[in-house]
Amino acid sequence: MKEEQIFQIAIDGPSGAGKSTIAQQVAKLLGIDYIDTGAMYRAIGYKILERKINLDHTEEVIDLLGKTDIDFSKGNIILDGEIVNDQIRTPEVTKMASMCSALPEVRAMLVALQRKMGQAKSVVMDGRDIGTNVLTDARYKFFMTASAQERAERRYEELVAKGQNVNFDAVLADIIKRDHDDSTRALNPLKRAEDAIELDTTGMSITEVTEKIIKEIRKNGNC
Template sequence: MNTATTIPVIAIDGPTASGKGTVSARIAKQLGWHMLDSGAIYRIAAFAVLKAGINPEDHAHALELIRKIKIRFEDDRAFLDEQDVTQEIRQEHVGNLASRLAPNAELRAALLELQRDFKRAPGLVADGRDMGTVVFPDATLKIYLEADVEARARRRYQQLVIQGKQTKLEAVLADLQSRDARDMEREVAPLRPAEDAQRIDSSELSIDETVDRILSCWEAVKQ
């Protein structure tokens, strides 16, 4: 028997600022599992393109670069080759570029196996937009974590204020609406719930309440 097929995966998909990253990290910690932040992988790829001075619209050169880079994570740190880029990849302009690069089919294919390599014992919590539909279609549990865009905008706005960044709630809302449109309307691996995903609306839930709901779902399916 291929032991990789017996390793459980909890796939958590959802739109930007739905809380899936924080929730996934807490669940992985509670279960003692590995975690895949697929958004960070795309952000690292975007940062690599910016660092190299490549025009993001020059898909051929961007793809050539992305196929050569080495991405790894240690604890909560992200590395591009040997450079710690944990802080750099969380900048808004990097996230926007990652969203613009994500629809590229060849880029997604180049990063697919890298993501699947994160599936290691005792288990994996995978956070992203196509974890349950494309990357881990055989995941033991699939969650689609959603929240209305106004609630997500307020969360993102508060995060930015805490980080000392000046912005307006209206601008954050417009940015999220734009990202949602790109993610949901792209031809390749669009953001959508897997057919067998359990949908959770976190608009009125705290992080702890959301974590508890997902862990309850896990307890039910692992029986």
């Protein structure tokens, strides 16, 4: 792909809005790479939990980051050479990922890596601050949301399908707490970029949301 053909798609939104699923579908249809930024934070959170590192011990966190490699290949996220797709999707890792995302050291490392990926090739990225911080010049920006109830139902069904024993009320409470934490954190809080198109996916199917985004992109000559 020539440099002038490179473009970025930024998809932001709260937990459980369906960003990752939609981003993957959009990337597949456009034939470009999907970068799961949320999974990158989850990978860091997973490693911190595994190593039993205290987030208050900044030097230990920085040392761990310096010895961490994260990559994507064939739909898999690879942490230090190991595929960790399932390991990073537990409630414990979800909470730790949110905590890690508030640490300047963690964000600096991952944001630098994400920007490098976006400069090298056409990509779809989803997360909390892609359009407002990571890819501020992205050609296409979308902000996906849905009611807390629906997002909790989606997450609950996903976890149950994976055989995890979870309580719906606990999942809903976690969604609401994460919304508050992500939106009020001092460092790059969750918010819609001024030039982003907002999509409320409540009651919409994956196909409907995907088609809406693809239609918007094709309006500008990319397909």
